[in-house]
Amino acid sequence: MMPMQAQEPQTAASTQHSAVTKAQTHREDTFKLSEACPPSFEKLSNGACKFRSLYQLYPSLQDHGIGGLKTGLPDIRDGFTAKEIDLGRYLFFDPALSGDGSMSCATCHDPDKGFADGLGTSMGPNGSRASRSAPSLWNVGFLKRLFWDVRAGSLEEQMLGPLYSEIEMANTPENLLATLNNIPAYRDMFADAFGTNPADEITLDQIYHAIAAFEASLVSFNSRYDQYAHGYHDALNKEEIAGLNLFRSFVARCSECHTPPLFTNQETAVIVTPEPEGMPFDVGAEKTFDDPTMRAAFKVPTLRNIALSAPYMHSGALKTMREAVKFYNDGRGHAIPEGQEVRVHWHIWEPNMREEELDQLVAFLGALTDESMKPKTPEKVPSGLPPVSADAFQKKFTEQYLSPSMATTTPPDE
Amino acid sequence: MKTALKWLLPVIALAVGYYFGVAGQPAPKDREVTQTVSTNPLFTNSGQSSLAAGSGGSGTIHEVREGQLIQDAVIAAKPGDIIQVYPGTYHETVYVDKDDITLSGVVIEGEWPTLDGDSDADGKSDLNDAILYSGNNFLVENFRIQRFKGNGIMGQAGNNFIIRNNIIDDAGVYGIFPQLGKNGLISGNVVSQIADAAIYVGMSDNIDVIANEVFDSVAGIEIENSRHALVEGNYTYNNTGGILAFITPGLPIKTTYDVIIRKNFVLNNNHENFGAPGSTVSNIPPGTGILIMAADDVIVEDNIISGNDNAGITITDLNIFGAAANDPDSEPNSDRVTILTNVMHNNGNNPVTDIKALALANMSTRGPDIIDTEAISGPKGEGKCIVNGSRYRTIGLDNYGACDQAATMTASISTKTLPEPAAPYALEEGDVKEDFEKRVGKRGYYAVCTGCHAFEGTLIGPPVSEIQAIYEDEPEALADYINKPFKKRLEAPEMPPQNYLGRETQIAIAKYILSVDNSGK
Numbered sequence: 001m002m003p004m005q006a007q008e009p010q011t012a013a014s015t016q017h018s019a020v021t022k023a024q025t026h027r028e029d030t031f032k033l034s035e036a037c038p039p040s041f042e043k044l045s046n047g048a049c050k051f052r053s054l055y056q057l058y059p060s061l062q063d064h065g066i067g068g069l070k071t072g073l074p075d076i077r078d079g080f081t082a083k084e085i086d087l088g089r090y091l092f093f094d095p096a097l098s099g100d101g102s103m104s105c106a107t108c109h110d111p112d113k114g115f116a117d118g119l120g121t122s123m124g125p126n127g128s129r130a131s132r133s134a135p136s137l138w139n140v141g142f143l144k145r146l147f148w149d150v151r152a153g154s155l156e157e158q159m160l161g162p163l164y165s166e167i168e169m170a171n172t173p174e175n176l177l178a179t180l181n182n183i184p185a186y187r188d189m190f191a192d193a194f195g196t197n198p199a200d201e202i203t204l205d206q207i208y209h210a211i212a213a214f215e216a217s218l219v220s221f222n223s224r225y226d227q228y229a230h231g232y233h234d235a236l237n238k239e240e241i242a243g244l245n246l247f248r249s250f251v252a253r254c255s256e257c258h259t260p261p262l263f264t265n266q267e268t269a270v271i272v273t274p275e276p277e278g279m280p281f282d283v284g285a286e287k288t289f290d291d292p293t294m295r296a297a298f299k300v301p302t303l304r305n306i307a308l309s310a311p312y313m314h315s316g317a318l319k320t321m322r323e324a325v326k327f328y329n330d331g332r333g334h335a336i337p338e339g340q341e342v343r344v345h346w347h348i349w350e351p352n353m354r355e356e357e358l359d360q361l362v363a364f365l366g367a368l369t370d371e372s373m374k375p376k377t378p379e380k381v382p383s384g385l386p387p388v389s390a391d392a393f394q395k396k397f398t399e400q401y402l403s404p405s406m407a408t409t410t411p412p413d414e
Numbered sequence: 415m416k417t418a419l420k421w422l423l424p425v426i427a428l429a430v431g432y433y434f435g436v437a438g439q440p441a442p443k444d445r446e447v448t449q450t451v452s453t454n455p456l457f458t459n460s461g462q463s464s465l466a467a468g469s470g471g472s473g474t475i476h477e478v479r480e481g482q483l484i485q486d487a488v489i490a491a492k493p494g495d496i497i498q499v500y501p502g503t504y505h506e507t508v509y510v511d512k513d514d515i516t517l518s519g520v521v522i523e524g525e526w527p528t529l530d531g532d533s534d535a536d537g538k539s540d541l542n543d544a545i546l547y548s549g550n551n552f553l554v555e556n557f558r559i560q561r562f563k564g565n566g567i568m569g570q571a572g573n574n575f576i577i578r579n580n581i582i583d584d585a586g587v588y589g590i591f592p593q594l595g596k597n598g599l600i601s602g603n604v605v606s607q608i609a610d611a612a613i614y615v616g617m618s619d620n621i622d623v624i625a626n627e628v629f630d631s632v633a634g635i636e637i638e639n640s641r642h643a644l645v646e647g648n649y650t651y652n653n654t655g656g657i658l659a660f661i662t663p664g665l666p667i668k669t670t671y672d673v674i675i676r677k678n679f680v681l682n683n684n685h686e687n688f689g690a691p692g693s694t695v696s697n698i699p700p701g702t703g704i705l706i707m708a709a710d711d712v713i714v715e716d717n718i719i720s721g722n723d724n725a726g727i728t729i730t731d732l733n734i735f736g737a738a739a740n741d742p743d744s745e746p747n748s749d750r751v752t753i754l755t756n757v758m759h760n761n762g763n764n765p766v767t768d769i770k771a772l773a774l775a776n777m778s779t780r781g782p783d784i785i786d787t788e789a790i791s792g793p794k795g796e797g798k799c800i801v802n803g804s805r806y807r808t809i810g811l812d813n814y815g816a817c818d819q820a821a822t823m824t825a826s827i828s829t830k831t832l833p834e835p836a837a838p839y840a841l842e843e844g845d846v847k848e849d850f851e852k853r854v855g856k857r858g859y860y861a862v863c864t865g866c867h868a869f870e871g872t873l874i875g876p877p878v879s880e881i882q883a884i885y886e887d888e889p890e891a892l893a894d895y896i897n898k899p900f901k902k903r904l905e906a907p908e909m910p911p912q913n914y915l916g917r918e919t920q921i922a923i924a925k926y927i928l929s930v931d932n933s934g935k
Contacts, residue, residue: 036871039864042856052860054919057853059840060571060594061619062667067571067594068548069511072840222862232914233489233511245509249542250564250587259594260570265666270739293740332692343739345664349690352563372865 031090031185031382033083033192038217039373041078049085051078051141053221054230055261065142066259068248069229073261077141077155080213083193088214089375090189091207096179096383097163099170100125103388104381105211108134108162110390111374114308115218117390120276120316127401128167131282133316136309139302141216142262148298148314150268151288155212156205173204180207185382214375220304221261223370229261236367243364246357252328253347254303254361263303263368269345270297273313273327274335281337282314296342307366321362329353464835465576465599465622471496471516471551484508484517484529491515493549499557501525505533505540510547513838517545519556519580526581531562539563544585547572550838555579562586566605569595573836578602587690588614589631592621594667596836601625609688610695611636612653615643617667620831623648632689633658633698634680637673637709639665644830648678654687655698656680656722660707662694663732663741670709674824675717680704682721684764697737699724699766701781706748708732715754715824719761723781724769726761726806727753730787731794747795752822753814754801758783762807772809786810855926858919862912863927875906882928892924893917 037049044050058070065074080088091097092105108122109115115137117123122130132148140146145153152158162168163176180186180202191198194206227235228244236244248255259265268285275281285297298314311317312324327335332348353361377387473494476487480502487497493514500520504527510517519527531541542564545554552569553576559566566585567577569592579602582589589605592598593616601624605612612628614636615621621640625647628634634650637643637659650656657680659673680703689696698705701724706712708731719726732746762781765773769781772789784803788794789810799817800808839850848856866874867881885892897920899909912920 036868040860041864042860052857054854054857054861056857057839059573059596059837061596061617064667066666068569069571070548070550070838071571071594222865227914228511230914230919231512231916235914241509245507245546246542248546248568248570249507250568250591251542255570259666267664267666267741268739269664289740289742291740291742293738295739297739343737344692346662346692346694346738349692 243360655702855922
């Protein structure tokens with residue numbers, strides 16, 4: 001049992017994330033922005049929402065936010081106002097942000113799919129497919145570098161990628177501005193959030209700022225693992241504790257890169273997972289840094305809520321957590337295609353774990369799940385377009401562009 | 415006389431703790447526990463730092479005997495307790511995720527408590543690590559550890575640790591491996607047959623590695639991506655490399671600096687390299703005495719360095735030695751390396767090919783006492799110096815100045831550990847001063863409660879304003895409810911118990927809830 005797990009509100013009017021009162025929610029047609037900070041954030045006297053966590057009680061070496069159980073977190077992007085964050089929430093779920101109105105940010109970062117989309121490579125407009133997997137956005141406000149190949153240094157810089165990529169949201173800056181400026185509700189909301197006049201044009205920087213504010217509010221630190229870390233050792237069962245001990249052992253070495261409390265050390269690593277059938281070898285961060293020694297290096301992703309975001313790795317080649325764990329057990333460099341020169345990370349070796357040990361690791365990874373601070377999807381967004389979930393988009397995409405046999409999605413791990 | 419007194423102090427401290435710990439109980443027969451050895455009296459750091467006297471708690475003593483599980487005692491132990499393990503063989507992984515735990519082996523007439531990773535006696539390791547710890551103020555001593563796959567003793571982020579007087583052989587990848595910790599002492603351990611480093615200080619600060627014996631391993635002692643380390647009086651022999659201070663690129667903490675390597679015996683480190691393919695140490699040439707790679711402000715003083723067949727001391731950079739992907743954030747050069755007086759002889763009898771080629775250019779077939787790979791790469795790094803460089807056979811030291819020995823000698827430095835223990839809690843941020851209970855209460859409230867409770871308005875549970883009206887001035891009662899809620903309202907789901915939060919945290923949260931004004935004004 002997970003204390004504090006998210007539960008469905010009893011009435012449609014109640015909402016989890018924006019702390020909007022019943023009365024306010026009934027007025028959602030007018031899109032009144034929340035004045036309350038999201039859960040986990042304290043509203044300071046200057047209006048800024050400040051992240052609060054029990055992990056802030058603990059130190060960390062060199063203030064780096066990596067360590068063991070009782071270790072402090074790295075810095076988060078916080079200090080946004082409640083209204084900026086709530087405005088970001090509407091933008092995040094609004095398909096008006098895509099060129100043809102067919103998808104929103106949440107279509108590939110669906111809160112009901114661990115803020116990913118359940119696909120190996122994301123589906124885009126007009127039957128296009130991205131070349132990499134949509135990463136989870138849980139705890140993304142802590143990350144200093146974004147994209148699998150770490151080519152972006154901020155959330156604002158990152159979102160330019162999907163917004164304007166032809167195979168993702170396929171918008172243009174001009175069209176995005178024209179669209180939003182023509183929606184009176186957005187005029188009012190931006191003016192309210194930024195203290196400007198509804199007659200003022202909405203700017204791109206305001207859009208990026210609000211979306212970044214919302215993304216940085218997506219925090220998850222109430223898993224059963226966290227209860228264990230804070231000192232309640234009954235929170236994990238025997239198998240999960242065995243998994244934790246494997247996770248941090250120097251046999252499995254998971255925690256060397258997926259380091260608590262964020263479960264990523266924010267570095268890149270060359271591990272070389274296989275590409276799905278028919279996909280070319282992905283050079284990863286080699287391109288970002290123009291450095292052949294970084295060929296096939298990718299960002300170390302967080303493992304928090306990892307059970308929610310199968311399939312795994314940069315192109316989703318590994319369908320389950322069990323497959324992902326087994327990959328590391330199958331030996332250093334076993335999936336390197338012939339002729340590829342790569343410098344495999346030194347922690348990738350021959351751990352020779354037993355089958356039951358792989359199961360224990362998977363059990364432990366399942367204890368990293370926590371959606372207690374999951375935001376609520378708005379029932380309506382200012383454009384009037386219906387929010388497009390991952391499932392809805394994928395169903396339509398499949399009917400239009402894929403034969404049924406190709407459309408089967410992977411069931412998540414048990 | 416002073417030294418002898420220092421040596422006695424920790425023993426007395428433990429004995430006092432021992433008597434307090436068992437007050438009211440019949441004294442156990444095995445008084446051998448008082449044999450607990452202090453840090454090595456030969457070295458001046460004893461008694462100087464926060465760790466020398468911090469040897470063990472003063473709580474309850476838990477005795478573990480063969481046939482019992484050490485882990486059961488750890489689970490039963492409270493912070494401050496001492497777990498005494500009697501001679502015998504124990505097949506288990508012991509993990510310590512609590513603060514202030516002492517794990518103390520009791521050695522009786524040469525019989526040791528032994529952690530053995532080969533649980534089915536087929537001669538192969540079945541267990542991964544012998545001892546894992548994350549708690550602060552952890553002390554482990556007097557164990558034999560053998561035949562594990564991973565590590566002998568591994569720490570993750572525990573501060574103020576003491577790892578001493580253990581005998582560790584064939585324990586997998588690392589013998590002793592504290593990581594991401596601050597303020598620690600590793601002394602008097604005997605570590606051998608390790609496939610990577612016998613003693614590996616990784617991403618840590620303020621660590622003393624004193625008077626250990628390390629041999630038959632790939633690397634003897636490693637100081638990696640760490641700062642403020644003293645490596646003193648160790649006996650390192652027959653490893654592939656004896657003592658290494660370096661940076662591994664691609665780790666999140668990117669520097670190594672302020673390392674003193676002093677009064678060590680670095681002898682005959684000519685073992686064949688049996689490091690795992692791809693590991694950093696797999697690149698170490700056999701015959702490496704001391705290796706400095708990309709580390710800064712390293713002082714090498716008063717060591718005896720002999721019989722190392724490749725080179726006595728090697729100073730190099732990441733570009734020469736690296737086999738991992740580049741890291742744009744790692745500074746690759748060794749800067750301000752200071753080589754003071756050392757006794758070096760009989761090094762370089764069988765150099766690797768590259769060194770042999772360099773030696774030949776100097777009309778010699780032998781490897782050097784000291785080499786800087788500037789001989790290959792051209793000038794790298796700055797501020798390097800040596801005392802009496804002409805005493806040694808050297809390659810690539812053309813850019814070394816003469817050290818100001820009086821200014822750089824380290825006699826006044828007795829430890830790199832901290833005078834006061836590293837705090838288990840983060841310091842208050844910014845200029846906001848809150849009492850500790852309020853800090854806990856505020857963070858607990860926002861981190862846990864606000865997922866279901868807003869200040870005003872119903873999310874899942876009732877608003878805080880309503881809770882305040884019900885429990886006004888009764889934080890204890892509110893804490894009771896937080897610990898064990900029951901169904902109160904028809905319209906809301908029953909609150910799940912928050913019993914995983916300790917009583918102190920529950921009280922702190924309750925007090926905060928009753929005081930919070932969430933209006934932001």
